[in-house]
Amino acid sequence: MGGFLLRRIGQGLLVVIGVTLIVFIATRMVGDPVRVMLPLSATDEQRAAFAQQVGLDRPMGEQFVDFVGDLARLDFGESMWQRRPALDVVLERLPNTLKLIGAGLGLAILLALPLGAIAALRPGGWIDRTTVFVGLFGLSLPQFWFGLILIVFFAVTLRWLPTSGMGGMAYYILPAVTLAMPSLARLVMLVRSSMIDELNQQYVKTARAKGLRFPRVVMVHAMRNTLVPFVTLAGWELISALAGYTVVVETVFAWPGLGLTAMQAIQKSDLFLLQAIVFTVAILIVVINVALDVVYKLIDPRIRLA
Amino acid sequence: MNLLTRLASSAALAAIMALSPLAAEAADITIAIGSEPSTLDPQIRDDGGERAINDNVYETLMARTPEGELVAGLAAAAPVQVDPTTWEFKLRPDVKFHNGEAFNADAVVNSVKRVIDPAFKSEQMAYFGTITGAAKVDDLTVRVTTSGPDPILPSRMYWMKMVPASYSADAKFAEAPVGTGPYKFTSWNRGQDIVLEKNADYWGNAPTIDKVTYRFVGESGTRLSGLMAGELDVITNLLPEFAEQAPKFAAVSGLETTVMILSTDNEVTKDPRVREALNISVDRKALADSLFGGYASPVKGQLVNPKAFGYNKALPEYTFDLDKAKALVKEAGAEGKTVTIVGEAGRWLKDRELIEAVGAYWKETGLNVEIRIEDFGEYLNQLFDKNKRPDAIFVSNSNELLDADREMTFALQSKASAASNSDQEMSDQISAARTETDVEKRQAMYDALTKKSYEQSYLAPLLNQQDIYGFSKRLEWQPRVDSKLLVKEMKVTE
Numbered sequence: 001m002g003g004f005l006l007r008r009i010g011q012g013l014l015v016v017i018g019v020t021l022i023v024f025i026a027t028r029m030v031g032d033p034v035r036v037m038l039p040l041s042a043t044d045e046q047r048a049a050f051a052q053q054v055g056l057d058r059p060m061g062e063q064f065v066d067f068v069g070d071l072a073r074l075d076f077g078e079s080m081w082q083r084r085p086a087l088d089v090v091l092e093r094l095p096n097t098l099k100l101i102g103a104g105l106g107l108a109i110l111l112a113l114p115l116g117a118i119a120a121l122r123p124g125g126w127i128d129r130t131t132v133f134v135g136l137f138g139l140s141l142p143q144f145w146f147g148l149i150l151i152v153f154f155a156v157t158l159r160w161l162p163t164s165g166m167g168g169m170a171y172y173i174l175p176a177v178t179l180a181m182p183s184l185a186r187l188v189m190l191v192r193s194s195m196i197d198e199l200n201q202q203y204v205k206t207a208r209a210k211g212l213r214f215p216r217v218v219m220v221h222a223m224r225n226t227l228v229p230f231v232t233l234a235g236w237e238l239i240s241a242l243a244g245y246t247v248v249v250e251t252v253f254a255w256p257g258l259g260l261t262a263m264q265a266i267q268k269s270d271l272f273l274l275q276a277i278v279f280t281v282a283i284l285i286v287v288i289n290v291a292l293d294v295v296y297k298l299i300d301p302r303i304r305l306a
Numbered sequence: 307m308n309l310l311t312r313l314a315s316s317a318a319l320a321a322i323m324a325l326s327p328l329a330a331e332a333a334d335i336t337i338a339i340g341s342e343p344s345t346l347d348p349q350i351r352d353d354g355g356e357r358a359i360n361d362n363v364y365e366t367l368m369a370r371t372p373e374g375e376l377v378a379g380l381a382a383a384a385p386v387q388v389d390p391t392t393w394e395f396k397l398r399p400d401v402k403f404h405n406g407e408a409f410n411a412d413a414v415v416n417s418v419k420r421v422i423d424p425a426f427k428s429e430q431m432a433y434f435g436t437i438t439g440a441a442k443v444d445d446l447t448v449r450v451t452t453s454g455p456d457p458i459l460p461s462r463m464y465w466m467k468m469v470p471a472s473y474s475a476d477a478k479f480a481e482a483p484v485g486t487g488p489y490k491f492t493s494w495n496r497g498q499d500i501v502l503e504k505n506a507d508y509w510g511n512a513p514t515i516d517k518v519t520y521r522f523v524g525e526s527g528t529r530l531s532g533l534m535a536g537e538l539d540v541i542t543n544l545l546p547e548f549a550e551q552a553p554k555f556a557a558v559s560g561l562e563t564t565v566m567i568l569s570t571d572n573e574v575t576k577d578p579r580v581r582e583a584l585n586i587s588v589d590r591k592a593l594a595d596s597l598f599g600g601y602a603s604p605v606k607g608q609l610v611n612p613k614a615f616g617y618n619k620a621l622p623e624y625t626f627d628l629d630k631a632k633a634l635v636k637e638a639g640a641e642g643k644t645v646t647i648v649g650e651a652g653r654w655l656k657d658r659e660l661i662e663a664v665g666a667y668w669k670e671t672g673l674n675v676e677i678r679i680e681d682f683g684e685y686l687n688q689l690f691d692k693n694k695r696p697d698a699i700f701v702s703n704s705n706e707l708l709d710a711d712r713e714m715t716f717a718l719q720s721k722a723s724a725a726s727n728s729d730q731e732m733s734d735q736i737s738a739a740r741t742e743t744d745v746e747k748r749q750a751m752y753d754a755l756t757k758k759s760y761e762q763s764y765l766a767p768l769l770n771q772q773d774i775y776g777f778s779k780r781l782e783w784q785p786r787v788d789s790k791l792l793v794k795e796m797k798v799t800e
Contacts (some may be wrong), residue, residue, distance in 0.1 A: 035686040040701070040724065041716050042432040044690075053427045082344040083351065085479070092496060156535045163532040164523055166498050191549045193378050254523040256342070256497025264341070269683065 005290065006233040012286030023275050024067055028060065033269035038079055054080055076276035081268045086276035089261065094280065097257035098167060100249070101241045103172045104179030108187055109234055116191025117218060131188060138185030147178040147252035162253040169217050175253040179246060183237040187210050189231050191226055198222040230267040239285050316441045333798040334517040335781065337791065338529045342522040346494065348467035348478040349421040352429040358542075358611040359500055359520055361790045364467035364485035367395055367414070368460050369493070370575045372387045372795065374613040374708055374787040376460060380409065380468055380486065382446075387743060390455040395463070397446040403492040411442035416471040418450060433465045433707060455741040457748055461707040488794040497522075502793070513794040525560040530776065539781045539798075542791070543655075544774040546599030552776035558785040559603045560773035561704045563607050564660060566647065566766040567717050569695040569726040573671070574645055579638040581763035584645070584698070585624050587631035589668045594769050597656050597663065601770040607608040608756040609703060609713045609767040613787045616752035618709025631671045641672040648678050649700035655771065661700050664768065695726040697761055698766070708788065710752045711740055718759055
C-alpha cells in the first residue's frame with residue numbers, strides 16, 4: 001500500500017507539472033495580456049512600460065526559467081488584476097467552491113443511492129418510470145436556465161430564499177440544487193441499472209433461498225457491489241465539478257468561488273492568477289484520484305492496489 | 307400631570323410615530339455592481355467596480371454636475387494657469403479625511419506624486435500621462451506641472467482621487483480606504499459585500515442615506531431578480547429588453563459610442579465614395595430601436611461624445627439613403643468587391659449583433675462584406691496593428707474625461723492607437739489642439755477636425771449608448787452622464 005501511494009503521488013506530480021507547462025505556453029500564445037489589462041486609450045509607451053514592470057517584455061525562455069524557479073518555491077507571482085499574490089486569491093476563493101461542491105454533490109450522493117435502489121426493486125413499475133423520466137429531465141436541463149428559473153420562483157415570486165450571493169444556510173439551497181441536478185440524474189441512473197443487474201445475480205437468489213430477508217439482501221449485499229461503479233462516477237462528478245463545472249452555477253448565483261475567479265482571470269488575461277488556479281486544481285484532482293483508489297480497496301477487499 | 311393629559315400626549319406621540327416611519331428607520335440601501343473591486347486603492351487600477359465604491363469615499367479637485375459640467379470639487383475654484391505648463395489650484399479649507407488627517411497642499415502633492423511614480427505601476431497613467439509633478443505653494447495652494455501645455459489638465463484632475471498624505475503609505479490602505487467623501491468605509495467581506503456609512507462630518511451637503519451595501523452580481527438576469535425580489539435598490543447595466551420589468555428604471559446618455567474605424571489606405575475603402583456609402587447605408591435609428599430598445603441615440607456625424615468638450619454642434623445626423631449609397635459604390639467601381647469588418651463578441655453590449663447588422667446594411671450597397679469576429683486578444687492585436695489596418699474595425703469608445711482629445715487621439719490621429727487613416731495634416735492639427743489652452747480656439751480646432759472627418763468619412767460612428775439603471779420603488783435618483791454612482795445624490799422615499 002505504501003509503495004502504491006508513493007508511485008501514484010509520483011505520477012500525479014508529473015501530471016501537475018505537465019498541466020502547468022501547458023498553461024504557461026497557452027496563456028502566452030493567446031493575445032497580449034498587457035493590451036487586455038490596460039485601458040484601450042493607453043498609449044504605446046504606457047503599454048511598453050507596463051510590460052516591462054510585470055516582466056512580460058523578456059524573451060519567453062527567460063520567463064520560463066523564472067517561472068519554473070518560482071514554481072519550485074510555490075511562488076506564483078502577483079495577480080495583475082488583483083494586485084496581490086495569486087496564491088492568496090486562490091486560497092481565499094477555493095473554500096467557497098469546496099463548500100458549494102460539498103453541498104451540491106453531497107445532496108446528489110445522498111439522494112441517488114435510495115432513489116436508484118427503490119427504482120431498481122421493480123423495474124418498469126411507476127416509481128422506476130418516474131425516476132427515469134425525472135433523471136432524463138435533470139440531465140437535459142441547461143443549468144444556466146434551471147438556476148434562473150429557481151431564482152424567479154423561490155426568490156422573486158415566493159421570496160423564501162435569497163436570489164444570489166453567499167451567506168447563511170439559506171444561500172446554499174438554490175445553487176446546491178442547481179449544481180446537484182445533473183449529477184443526481186447521472187448517479188440515480190447508474191445506481192438503478194447496476195442494482196437491477198445485481199439483483200438478477202445468482203448470489204442474490206442463493207441468499208434469498210438461504211432465508212435472508214430481502215431488505216438485507218438489497219441493502220448489504222447488492223448495494224455493496226453497486227458501490228464500486230458508484231464511487232467511480234461520484235469521483236468523476238467531483239473532479240469535473242472542481243475542473244470547472246461550477247462556473248455556470250457560480251455565475252448565475254454570484255457565488256464568489258474559484259470557477260468564477262478563473263473565468264474573470266481569463267477575461268482579464270491574468271496569466272499569473274490563471275497559473276495558480278490551474279496548479280491548485282491539478283493538485284486537488286491528483287489527491288482525489290489517490291483517495292478514490294483507497295476507497296475502492298475499502299469497499300471491495302478483492303481489489304489489489306498495485 | 308393628570309390622567310387625561312397623559313393619555314392625550316401618548317396618543318399624540320403614537321400618532322407622530324405612525325405618521326413618520328422614516329424618522330424611526332435608518333435609510334439603508336443595497337447596490338449591485340457587476341464585478342467586485344480587485345482593490346480599494348483608488349489610484350492603482352482602471353476598474354469600474356473599484357470606482358463605483360471609491361467615487362463615494364474619495365473626492366477629486368474638480369468635479370462634474372450630473373449633466374457633465376466641470377466644476378470645482380475639493381478645489382475652491384477652477385484652477386488658474388500661471389504659465390503654459392503650470393496650473394495653480396486653491397484648495398477648499400477645513401476639509402478632513404475620515405481618519406482626521408487634514409486635506410491640504412501636502413495631501414494633494416502626495417496624491418499626484420504617488421500616482422505618477424513609475425514604481426507604483428498605476429494603470430491610471432492613461433489619464434495622467436502629461437502630469438510631471440506637483441508642488442506646495444502654501445497650505446491651501448498647489449501647483450501642478452505638465453510636460454507640455456495641457457488644456458485637459460482640469461478634466462484630468464476630475465479623475466485623480468485625493469488620498470491622505472500619511473495613511474496612503476499604510477499597508478492597510480488598499481483594504482480599508484480613507485477619503486474625504488460623503489461616505490466612509492465600514493467593511494469589506496471579500497466575495498460578498500462592501501459596506502459604507504454616512505460621513506457625519508462631510509464638508510458638503512449632508513447625504514440622506516445612512517448606509518450602503520454593495521453586492522457583486524455579474525449576471526444581469528440575477529441582478530434583475532434581486533431587484534424584483536426587493537433585495538436590491540439600485541442595479542447597473544440593466545439590459546434594454548428588461549427595462550420595463552424593473553420596478554423603476556432610468557436611462558441616461560452614457561460615455562460609450564460605437565464606431566467602425568475605416569481604413570483610408572486599403573484597396574476598396576480608400577475611395578471616399580465607398581466610405582460615404584458605408585456611412586449612409588446604415589439606418590442608425592432602426593439599429594437603436596431594434597437592438598437597444600431605443601436606449602441608444604444615432605450619432606450626429608461624429609464619434610465625439612455629445613457631453614464632451616469639443617463636440618461639434620453643427621454636424622447633422624447621417625441620413626439613411628440606400629439608393630445614393632448604391633450609386634456611390636457603383637460610381638467607385640466597387641460593386642462585388644470585399645470589405646472586411648473585424649470585431650469581437652461579448653466585450654460590449656450586443657457587439658456581435660451590431661456588427662452583423664451593420665455588415666448586412668453594407669451588403670445592400672452592392673459590396674461584398676466579410677465579418678471576422680475574433681477572440682479578444684487577437685482582436686486587440688489587429689486594433690493596434692500600425693501597419694496592416696482592417697477595412698473596418700469595430701470598437702466601442704468610452705470617454706471618461708469627457709474631452710474630445712480622447713476620440714481624436716484614439717481613432718483619428720494617424721499612427722495613434724487605433725486610427726486607420728494616413729492624413730498627416732489632421733494628425734498635426736490634433737497634436738496642436740492637444741496643447742492649445744485657449745478654450746475657444748481649441749473648440750474651433752475640434753469643430754474643424756470633426757467636420758473634416760465627417761466629410762472624408764474617416765469613421766462610421768454608429769450609436770451613442772445609454773446607461774440603464776434599475777431602481778426599487780422607494781429609491782429616487784437622477785443618473786449622471788459620467789456614469790458615476792454617487793450615493794449622496796440618491797434619496798429613499800417610503
